[in-house]
Amino acid sequence: MSEMTQTATTDARPYHHGDLSRALVEAARRILETDGPAALSLRAVAREAGVSPAAPYHHFKDKGELLDAVAHEGWAALDAALTEARRKAADGKDRMTSLGVAYVRFARDNPALYRVMYDCSRDKDALPEQMKEEGAYCQVRNTIDERSGGTASPIDLELATIAAWCAGHGLAEMISFKQFAPLKEALGGEEAFLRGVFEHLGMFAKLDQA
Amino acid sequence: MSEMTQTATTDARPYHHGDLSRALVEAARRILETDGPAALSLRAVAREAGVSPAAPYHHFKDKGELLDAVAHEGWAALDAALTEARRKAADGKDRMTSLGVAYVRFARDNPALYRVMYDCSRDKDALPEQMKEEGAYCQVRNTIDERSGGTASPIDLELATIAAWCAGHGLAEMISFKQFAPLKEALGGEEAFLRGVFEHLGMFAKLDQA
DNA sequence: CACCAATCTGAACGGCGTCAAGATAATCTT
DNA sequence: AAGATTATCTTGACGCCGTTCAGATTGGTG
Numbered sequence: 118m119s120e121m122t123q124t125a126t127t128d129a130r131p132y133h134h135g136d137l138s139r140a141l142v143e144a145a146r147r148i149l150e151t152d153g154p155a156a157l158s159l160r161a162v163a164r165e166a167g168v169s170p171a172a173p174y175h176h177f178k179d180k181g182e183l184l185d186a187v188a189h190e191g192w193a194a195l196d197a198a199l200t201e202a203r204r205k206a207a208d209g210k211d212r213m214t215s216l217g218v219a220y221v222r223f224a225r226d227n228p229a230l231y232r233v234m235y236d237c238s239r240d241k242d243a244l245p246e247q248m249k250e251e252g253a254y255c256q257v258r259n260t261i262d263e264r265s266g267g268t269a270s271p272i273d274l275e276l277a278t279i280a281a282w283c284a285g286h287g288l289a290e291m292i293s294f295k296q297f298a299p300l301k302e303a304l305g306g307e308e309a310f311l312r313g314v315f316e317h318l319g320m321f322a323k324l325d326q327a
Numbered sequence: 328m329s330e331m332t333q334t335a336t337t338d339a340r341p342y343h344h345g346d347l348s349r350a351l352v353e354a355a356r357r358i359l360e361t362d363g364p365a366a367l368s369l370r371a372v373a374r375e376a377g378v379s380p381a382a383p384y385h386h387f388k389d390k391g392e393l394l395d396a397v398a399h400e401g402w403a404a405l406d407a408a409l410t411e412a413r414r415k416a417a418d419g420k421d422r423m424t425s426l427g428v429a430y431v432r433f434a435r436d437n438p439a440l441y442r443v444m445y446d447c448s449r450d451k452d453a454l455p456e457q458m459k460e461e462g463a464y465c466q467v468r469n470t471i472d473e474r475s476g477g478t479a480s481p482i483d484l485e486l487a488t489i490a491a492w493c494a495g496h497g498l499a500e501m502i503s504f505k506q507f508a509p510l511k512e513a514l515g516g517e518e519a520f521l522r523g524v525f526e527h528l529g530m531f532a533k534l535d536q537a
Numbered sequence: 538c539a540c541c542a543a544t545c546t547g548a549a550c551g552g553c554g555t556c557a558a559g560a561t562a563a564t565c566t567t
Numbered sequence: 568a569a570g571a572t573t574a575t576c577t578t579g580a581c582g583c584c585g586t587t588c589a590g591a592t593t594g595g596t597g
Contacts, residue, residue: 175545238504242503284497284528300482380577
């Protein structure tokens, strides 16, 4: 009957069918990448994983909880992308811009995942815990603190971090709109476009003048 | 055939049931305000308007087209809010900030409508035409141009406008997250919080230095 | 080996978007 | 004024969705 079509990414196959929680999250990401968020139904995920529509309910309370798990992986991936960008970026002025560019690129390259990440946050009226401890948000704040030489007040530091995060998110949501295609071309590519916008945002105007 | 079911808010009750297109859009907005975007099904809209589930299909190609009409009204309302804010704002430095605050407030006060507006845009990978001609986006650009004394290059002007728009949109999406509640309180209210973030964004850093 | 709890299936419920066929009523033609 | 036409609305159906529940299956434990 069941012909072992499991991905079996890990060696742990604890129970009856295999590590289904894992398999479901992976199936969901596969569907997201190939067919987009609109096609991401619980039944489709179960189908993709080769189980019945009711099976997921033994691992997740409901569809939202499965999406939470997907979003969690998304934030981890974003963390990794920002860490990498920060490592590579030259010190000084444009380190923050590089971080911003990396953020927007992540969103552009994983649009469906990015969407799920924020949809889940919106449902809870809160960004994930993950961000605060040593995650993406914290990296942005550290980069800003570094840049200001550690002299910024806690409140200013927080405001600047929020400002930067909002700018990045806003740009990430706009980047794929057709209207901006001519401007991108005029500037010689997407990276130049992004850097241009971030320069205009001048997220350090206030910190620098202090 | 049908000549673009125009708004015709006037006295025209053209057909059998009344001006159903209008009634449907109004029903949709009512549902949005009271029960949120998740409850906005075509069937619910038809129910609210007192017609059968299939009736809307004589006025809109599908659900998406009905939402487009709702979004269209949303953008018009946003235009109005920004016009009002621009009229009231003091000249000079913080005129742009006032515009930003008005934008974010609109999103906070009409969260479901704001969501529909951007969801429709995303489906088409484009912001609505409406914005370009004499709408909200144009107002932002004009305000920026004014501020820079008309000396900014077309490209810089466009980049600055995009930057400001993205910042506003990003902040609008974040404003309701619980994490920021303590900071809002520390600053003595939401308006102070918003102005604080916008100051840090310093959207004129580049234009001013030129 | 027998039992238990965890895991999965199958069938069902109500709600959804959408469509085709028919009923109804306003408009147009003559 | 009467019939034809056209736009409008209803009824009923289809397939998909999220979710639940009773029952089958199976791995681990005593």
